[in-house]
Amino acid sequence: MDASTGRTAxxxxxxxxxxxxxAGARAARTLREEGYQGPLVLIGDESELPYERPPLSKGYLQGKDPREKIYVNPAAWYQEQRIDLRLGTxxxxxxxxxxxxxxxxxSTQRYAKLLLTCGASPRRxxxxxxxxxxxxYLRRxxxxxxxxxxxxxxxxxxxxGAGWIGLETTAAAPAAGVEVxxxxxxxxxxxRVLGREVAEVFADLHRANGVDLRFGVQVESIVERGGAVAGVRLADRTEVPAEAVLLGIGAAPNTALAEAAGLTVADGVVxxxxxxxxxxxVFAAGDVASAFHPLLRRHLRVEHWANALNQSQSAALAMLGREVSYDRTPYFYTDQYDLGMEYTGYVEPDGYDRVVFRGDPATREFLAFWLADGRVLAGMNVNIWDVTDAIRELVRSGRQVDPAALADPARPLTEL
Structure with a gap:
């Protein structure tokens, strides 16, 4: 194979x-930008042009962003780049x-190299x-x-479900006059993601905006009356009235195609x-991929926008025969009410021994750091901006940091 063009014999x-x-659209763009001029086919089972999912639970859901803003590229771009885009397929x-x-x-399609960016589906x-x-559900x-x-x-x-999708959708509802x-x-x-110390911040945030939060409950059934949703019955027989229900209990990677083909699968395509x-x-990227992370020394499946954006570009380079080692630090963000947050790093549940705050969480303007043995595993900035690079450097360095200095707003993060 010619590594510069990606062509095979x-x-x-x-x-x-x-x-x-x-992920699929970004991989296609990278292939063309990096010199691949051969036939390129992008296949999707949705009828929409490739689009970004974060606006679906944020700006687009709230009516702030127009539909055109969600698309990765305009329709004409795929024609200009000679990409055979097959939608609804x-x-x-x-x-x-x-x-x-x-x-x-x-019909069948031959391939020289194949990239799976099949994503994930909501858990039922x-x-x-x-x-x-x-x-x-909220996925498409x-x-x-x-x-x-x-x-x-x-x-x-x-x-x-009080995960990211559930909470972001919840944050959009009160502004529309809907009780949640x-x-x-x-x-x-x-x-599981943030630990008790920081999870409390989000609980307080939603309570302050009038949301009825009920924790430690088990759903027994969704109640129907007259052919319509009337509420949710809990295991203790309590019935919570509702005209509609949103399920946000996580997503499962779409691995059926890979499994049937005999590829190794373990919480994603390995x-x-x-x-x-x-x-x-055959390569895989985005929500469907369980990729070995050389910095974390483990396989990791990340269901966030930044991973789909960046991992797919690395996969495209690997398809062209380039030397690739995808080791970007996991990153995600959320916007809920007046709280904007960025999180950099990775911490397993109970994988840290302390949380250090810089600033007061009650003000919803602070930094939080998850540490183990004095090393920063992850950091989160809430309504404080332009610190992500410094947090990423702390995480990637693996060096021990003085917790008192980490908590001191007078100490620049770049000097720790």
Whole structure:
């Protein structure tokens, strides 16, 4: 193969990307920008142009951002770049030995290199009533459209799950005059991600905005009356009234295609640090990939915008035969009410021994750092900006830091 162009000995075979998402579109762009001039096919089962998902629970859901703003590229760009964009087309099978993908209409597409950016799907709640018409999920743009309409008609909704999707959707509802009750099995929102110390901040935030938070509860069923959602029944027989329910209990990677093809799968399609799967000509990136992270020395699957954006570009380079070691520090952000936050790093539940605050969390303008053995594993800036690079450097350095200096606003982070 010519590493500069990505061409193989068989020029009739294309570079194929399965998943017309942010990750898929960014990978296609990188392939072209890095000199690949061969046939390039981008296949997606949605009818929409590739788009970014964060606005679906933020600006677009709230009606602040126009629809055009969610798209990664305009339609004309794909034509200009000679990308064969096939929307509304599902891939039903992958044959690594034959280098073929099979489409839902029975046709096949040969590939020289294949990238899986299949994403993830919302986890379903296995309780009676979960399939009622008034039960919603938020993953695709049509889901956000339905929720936007719901916010104009409903007075009371229940959100099941106090993760990022659940809380961001909850934050959008009160501004539309909708009363929200959040039901969460854990003791606090985002407890596995942030730990008790910082999770309390988000609990206080939503309570201050009139949200009814109920923790440590188990959902028994979704109540139906007259063919419509009427509420949610809990295990203690309490019934919470609602005109609609949003389920936000996490997402599962779309690995069925990879599993059926015999690729290694374990909480995602397993890849090495170059995003290469157990088949040397198949790569994976974004929500579907469980990639080896050389800095963290473990496989990691990250369901956040920055990972889809950056990991897909590295996968594209690897498809071209370049030396790649994807080691970017995990990063995500959220906007809820008047709170804006960025989080950099990675901490497993109970994987830290202390949290150090710089500033007062009660003011919702502070930094928080998760430490283990004096080393910063992750940092979060809340309503304080332009510090992400310094936090990332602390995380990546692995050096021990004096907690008192970390907490002192007079000490620049760059000097620690």
């Amino acid at each position: 068989d020029d009739s075979a294309a570079h194929v990307i399965v998943g017309a998402s942010l 599902a891939v039903t099978a992958l044959d690594p030995a034959a280098h073929l993908v099979t489409l839902a209409d029975g 709640l296995p309780v009676p009533g979960a399939d009622l018409p008034g039960v919603h 743009v049509e889901d956000a459209d339905r929720l936007r309409e719901l916010f104009t008609t409903a007075r009371r909704i229940v959100v099941i 009750t959040v039901l969460e099995a854990a003791e606090l929102p985002l407890l 890849t090495d640090q170059a995003l290469r799967t157990s088949d040397p000509d």
